[in-house]
Amino acid sequence: MFEGKRALVTGAAGGIGASIVTKLRAQGARVAVADRVTDGIEAEAHLPGDLLDGSYCDALPAAAQEALGGLDIIINNAGVITRGPVTETSDADWDLSMGVNVQAPFRICRAAIPLMAATGGGAIVNTASCWGGKAPGPNHALYCMTKAAIAHLTECMGMDHAHQGIRINAVCPNEVNTPMLRSGFAKRGFDPDKAVEELGKTVPLGRIAEPEDIADVMLFLASDAARYMCGALVEVNGGKPVA
Numbered sequence: 001m002f003e004g005k006r007a008l009v010t011g012a013a014g015g016i017g018a019s020i021v022t023k024l025r026a027q028g029a030r031v032a033v034a035d036r037v038t039d040g041i042e043a044e045a046h047l048p049g050d051l052l053d054g055s056y057c058d059a060l061p062a063a064a065q066e067a068l069g070g071l072d073i074i075i076n077n078a079g080v081i082t083r084g085p086v087t088e089t090s091d092a093d094w095d096l097s098m099g100v101n102v103q104a105p106f107r108i109c110r111a112a113i114p115l116m117a118a119t120g121g122g123a124i125v126n127t128a129s130c131w132g133g134k135a136p137g138p139n140h141a142l143y144c145m146t147k148a149a150i151a152h153l154t155e156c157m158g159m160d161h162a163h164q165g166i167r168i169n170a171v172c173p174n175e176v177n178t179p180m181l182r183s184g185f186a187k188r189g190f191d192p193d194k195a196v197e198e199l200g201k202t203v204p205l206g207r208i209a210e211p212e213d214i215a216d217v218m219l220f221l222a223s224d225a226a227r228y229m230c231g232a233l234v235e236v237n238g239g240k241p242v243a
Contacts, residue, residue, distance in 0.1 A: 001223050003028030006068035008061065008112075010034045010051065010104070011078030012041055015178030016127075019215035020075055027219075032064035035078070044068060051078055051104035052096070061112035073222045074112050074124045076105035081184065082142045089142050101146035106153060109168070113161055121165020123222045126154045128170040134235055135242040147172075151233050158231020167230050169221045174237035175199055175208040204239030 007024050011017040012033035021043055024031050032045035045067035049056040065071040080100045082093045105126050116122035131137040132144030133151035154170040161168060175181060182192035200207040217236050220226055 001027045001219075001225075002073075005029045005072045006032075006064070006070045007073035007075065007222070008032045008034065008047075008064040008068075008071060008108075009075045009077055010060075010108070011127075012043070013037060014077070014180060015211040016173075016176060016214050016218075017077045019211040020077060020218055023212075023215055023219055024073075029073070030068050032067050034060060034064075052099040054103065054107060057104050057107035058111050060108055061115055065115055070119065071112065071115055072122045074108060074122070075218055075222065076108060076124070076126045077218070078104065079127055081140070081180065083140055083184070084142075085139055086141045093142060097142050097146050101143075102149045102153075105150055109153075109157060113157075113164070113166060116166050117161070117164040121167075123226075124157075124166065124168040125218050125221045126150055126168070126170040128154065128172045128233055130172050130174040130235055130237050130240075130242050133170065133172045133233060137242045154233065155231040162230040167221075167226065169226070169229050169232045169234065171214060171217050171221065172233050172235045172237075173209060173214045174203075174235075174240055174242070176214055177208050177210050181208075202240060203237075207238070209236065209238060 002024055007029045009020050012021050013035040021031050030044040032047055033041050033043040034047045038046040038048045047063050078100055080096055082097045128151040129147040131140055132147030136144050154168055158168040177196055185192045185195040214236055
């Protein structure tokens with residue numbers, strides 16, 4: 001499906017990111033991976049760095065294009081979760097969440113769109129969330145705000161750049177069984193296995209998402225099968241609304 005395509009994936013070392021990279025490469029894509037540490041990730045190009053560094057984000061699409069010989073797909077997968085109401089949110093929380101969840105994909109898209117337009121177009125897939133991107137959720141004020149921001153940015157860019165042959169869409173996951181989710185449970189004193197099992201009971205499909213469940217939808221949006229989709233927010237929630 002992706003034979004001959006060149007893709008940049010951020011957050012490539014995480015649970016969803018690793019699945020995206022594996023699936024893209026298995027279907028013929030050449031992939032550049034971006035994360036703080038990219039050691040051990042099988043990919044055609046490694047572009048490690050800090051997404052809080054604006055200059056790194058600005059240069060990332062061109063670096064991927066040069067390393068891969070072109071750039072057809074960008075998947076802005078990296079993200080962080082800050083929990084709690086605004087009264088428990090620190091300046092450091094703000095800087096981290098806004099930097100990774102909003103500023104990084106904004107800068108990457110801003111830099112990539114002219115490059116893609118000059119070569120006939122491409123596809124960008126952002127990561128929003130059911131939490132904030134589609135509906136507000138309790139005790140995640142900053143996280144929901146950042147995901148609402150990237151959701152609306154995606155919708156606007158989808159309209160603004162469709163005429164250039166660039167399709168920009170976003171996936172909105174609910175809970176996903178990733179190391180980030182599990183470490184969050186552990187930090188709060190819960191057994192991750194039991195917590196994931198109990199959380200699965202709240203989902204109509206009977207389990208929370210696995211990384212592959214989200215990666216498959218991201219690949220669909222990046223593929224020609226989604227050729228008529230621009231500015232869409234695709235909810236992937238197992239039937240569970242934000243409560």
